[in-house]
Amino acid sequence: MDTQSAAKLPFNLKILPINDTGFPIGIPFLAMFNPEQLAIREDIDWTANAAPGKAGADLKYKKxxxxxxxxxxxxxGTGVNTNGVKIPVTAQVVLFRAATTGVRGALHKPAFLLVQYGLFICTCVLNSSTVTYTMFDFTGLPIRAKVNATFTERTIPTLSDILGMLSSPDLTHRKTVNEGDLLPLLTYQVYNNQDYYLQVARANKLKNFRRLQAGSTLVFPPIADKK
Structure with a gap:
């Protein structure tokens, strides 16, 4: 491998097998070429509540x-990116499969994964992958292939608990007031319920909660009664 390729290697796409707690447990797969495409999809479930005999429906957040x-x-496998050293495509596929789909003896299942490319870092599982062989040598052996792999994000339980605590209405929050901010709206952003704005006004000793001073900091205390 030439010096330039070796210098870029640490920044290439990496797929690391990890255990339930996020600790590496196997040989990572390091891509020779960076992804040609990274597509991220986000889905939100909404429940439609339609009243009998009426058109349209109200949507309520589900998850x-x-x-x-x-x-x-x-x-x-042509050696174009490895200074003439030809690494068989079939061997590279084996390494990819070993990291992503190989059943781990101790786990009795494929490993969880950590995928990292640039600033994109995600713990996940592999849903599916397709290897399309696009070039062959004179004997019929593949020397180039395209991989299409789809993953689902996974949040490590301890990390999920921490993130939940940081957004919990049982904790004290602080917000800086911007020009035009309204107390009921700020209250809704913190508690997902604007009905607590009078409690917030009392906690901050606001004389006129309808006219907030831009640049001031409001304290949103733990709520006593969650709805």
Whole structure:
């Protein structure tokens, strides 16, 4: 591998097998070429409540599904990116499968994964992958292939608990008031319920909560009665 390619290698797409707690447990797959495409999909479930005999429906939030993302990247066995050293495409596919789909003896299932490319870092599982062989040598062996892989994001339980605590209405929050902000709206942003704005006004000793001073900081205390 030439010096330039070796210098870029740490920044290439990496797929690391990890255990339930996020600790690496196997050999990572390091892509020779960076992804040609990274597509991220987000889905939100809404429940439609339609009144009998009326057109249309009110939508109520149900849940946010885990993100899914798709990667497209190339495997090459011609040596074009490795200073003439030819790494068989079939071997590269084996390494990819070992990291992503191989059943781990201790786990009795494929490993969870950590995918990292640039600033994109995600713990996830592999949903599916397709390897399309696009070039062959004179014997019929593949020397180039395209990989299309789809993943579903996974939040490590301890991390999920921490994120939940940070957004909990049982904790004290602080917000800086911007020009035009209204107390009921700010209250809704913190508690997902604007009905607590009078409690917030009392906690901050506001004389006129309808005219907030821009630049001031409001304290949103733990709420006593969650609805």
């Amino acid at each position: 946010t599904k885990p993100r899914t993302f798709t990667l497209d990247f190339t495997l090459d």
